[in-house]
Amino acid sequence: MAGLLMFASVVGCTSSTGGDPAPDENRTPSSDEQPDSSSAPNEELPPRPRDLTVDGVEPCTLFTKAQLNQLRSELQLDKPPKAYTSKDTHYKAPTCGLEQSREPFDSIDLMVVTSEGAETWLSGDRNVDAWQVSVGGYPAVDYKLKGSDDAECVTSVDVADGQQMIVDFIPLERRDYKQLCQTTEKVAGMALQTLQTLK
Numbered sequence: 545m546a547g548l549l550m551f552a553s554v555v556g557c558t559s560s561t562g563g564d565p566a567p568d569e570n571r572t573p574s575s576d577e578q579p580d581s582s583s584a585p586n587e588e589l590p591p592r593p594r595d596l597t598v599d600g601v602e603p604c605t606l607f608t609k610a611q612l613n614q615l616r617s618e619l620q621l622d623k624p625p626k627a628y629t630s631k632d633t634h635y636k637a638p639t640c641g642l643e644q645s646r647e648p649f650d651s652i653d654l655m656v657v658t659s660e661g662a663e664t665w666l667s668g669d670r671n672v673d674a675w676q677v678s679v680g681g682y683p684a685v686d687y688k689l690k691g692s693d694d695a696e697c698v699t700s701v702d703v704a705d706g707q708q709m710i711v712d713f714i715p716l717e718r719r720d721y722k723q724l725c726q727t728t729e730k731v732a733g734m735a736l737q738t739l740q741t742l743k
Contacts, residue, residue, distance in 0.1 A: 697724035
């Protein structure tokens with residue numbers, strides 16, 4: 545399943561350096577513009593339209609039949625969704641895995657976390673490059689392993705105080721992170737849309 549490389553790698557600390565760009569929330573910055581996590585310590589996220597708590601939410605219920613059909617058609621994520629509890633060293637949280645049955649065998653994980661919010665990725669104490677984006681009108685953070693441009697992208701949506709919804713995409717084949725982020729933001733937007741109908 546996706547996620548093992550990312551979450552096993554985010555526990556390192558970085559030093560703080562100056563200057564923090566303010567990217568447009570509606571696009572992913574280029575690699576030249578993208579702020580890394582060390583340049584944005586204690587950065588705050590904008591307010592949410594409303595809180596969408598994920599206590600007790602099973603991640604696989606956040607994809608409707610229509611959305612799953614769309615993911616099969618557009619991303620070839622054709623295996624039935626698989627619910628499990630992440631065994632990651634950082635988050636042991638409910639997760640839903642979406643996988644391809646054919647090459648390139650991509651997989652995407654959706655995780656709901658109730659132990660800390662999305663702002664943690666902007667704190668400067670994780671081994672990630674992170675920058676703010678917006679998903680479905682909600683503040684969110686895209687991040688990747690520091691210094692890597694072709695291995696992954698993760699999108700974390702700030703759904704409530706101390707809670708986040710994470711979509712993690714680590715392909716088996718190397719791919720530009722900007723392409724990966726477009727996918728994680730899209731999948732996160734689908735799950736967010738469904739979550740809104742449950743609250």
